[in-house]
Amino acid sequence: MAAHEAREMVRHLPFLSLGKEGRAMRLQTDRLLLRPPERADWATLIAMIGDYDVAKNLAGVAHPYTEAHAREFYIRADESRAKGEGWPFSIYRKGDSAYIGGVGLRLKDGTLELGYWLGRAHWGKGYATEAARRALGFAFHDLKAQSVWAGWFHDNPRSGHVLEKLGFRFTRSEPRDCLARGQAVNCHLTTLAREDFGRQRKSLGAA
Numbered sequence: 001m002a003a004h005e006a007r008e009m010v011r012h013l014p015f016l017s018l019g020k021e022g023r024a025m026r027l028q029t030d031r032l033l034l035r036p037p038e039r040a041d042w043a044t045l046i047a048m049i050g051d052y053d054v055a056k057n058l059a060g061v062a063h064p065y066t067e068a069h070a071r072e073f074y075i076r077a078d079e080s081r082a083k084g085e086g087w088p089f090s091i092y093r094k095g096d097s098a099y100i101g102g103v104g105l106r107l108k109d110g111t112l113e114l115g116y117w118l119g120r121a122h123w124g125k126g127y128a129t130e131a132a133r134r135a136l137g138f139a140f141h142d143l144k145a146q147s148v149w150a151g152w153f154h155d156n157p158r159s160g161h162v163l164e165k166l167g168f169r170f171t172r173s174e175p176r177d178c179l180a181r182g183q184a185v186n187c188h189l190t191t192l193a194r195e196d197f198g199r200q201r202k203s204l205g206a207a
């Protein structure tokens with residue numbers, strides 16, 4: 001993203017005025033609840049994200065994933081939220097309150113990045129698309145973002161398809177470090193503009 005675009009985007013982000021309540025915001029969809037990560041979930045977090053098939057598709061998740069990594073994750077989640085630099089959410093299924101994964105937005109160099117993952121047992125049910133769409137609603141409605149970007153590793157077409165369903169458009173490919181694989185992996189970068197998200201919501205019949 002060009003520097004002037006990044007500056008333009010930041011100008012529109014009212015992060016500092018979100019207040020304590022806004023930072024701890026809870027979101028919901030038809031089937032899911034999104035809440036700030038809770039330390040009580042640490043064992044399930046380690047079991048789910050400790051799965052190499054999950055970790056290898058994320059940029060910054062170590063493998064093996066230890067208790068120390070989980071502890072660091074919760075500390076960073078609290079800090080980034082408090083600083084207005086990140087909005088990590090844990091995903092819970094409404095029916096049985098099961099903790100099934102995570103979705104979040106992260107501000108870096110003036111741009112907002114979307115990330116998401118689910119425990120292996122919960123793939124293929126549309127949960128990622130549903131959770132990510134709600135997080136994008138938060139980005140565009142509450143944070144007043146002008147655009148959001150996301151990247152997917154070339155050998156993870158499932159995630160590429162999630163982003164396509166959400167209306168993201170390909171911008172370019174570049175190598176990105178993957179902690180779990182211990183090497184850089186070709187990553188497809190995509191962006192979703194505010195107008196495109198708004199158009200999509202209208203066509204889905206949303207208010």
Ligand SMILES: CC(C)(COP(=O)(O)OP(=O)(O)OC[C@H]1O[C@@H](n2cnc3c(N)ncnc32)[C@H](O)[C@@H]1OP(=O)(O)O)[C@@H](O)C(=O)NCCC(=O)NCCS
Pocket residue numbers: 053054055057058115116117118119122123124125126127128129130151152153156157158159161162
């Ligand atoms: C990527 C991930 C979040 C997807 O979660 P999910 O809940 O299964 O996703 P959804 O069900 O919402 O959508 C998946 C879509 O991909 C499609 N799909 C499945 N396998 C696919 C493949 N090999 N190639 C292309 N599309 C595929 C599904 O059919 C579905 O599309 P549809 O609704 O049109 O049928 C999940 O697999 C995951 O956590 N992976 C590991 C972490 C990760 O990759 N995170 C994203 C980093 S960019």
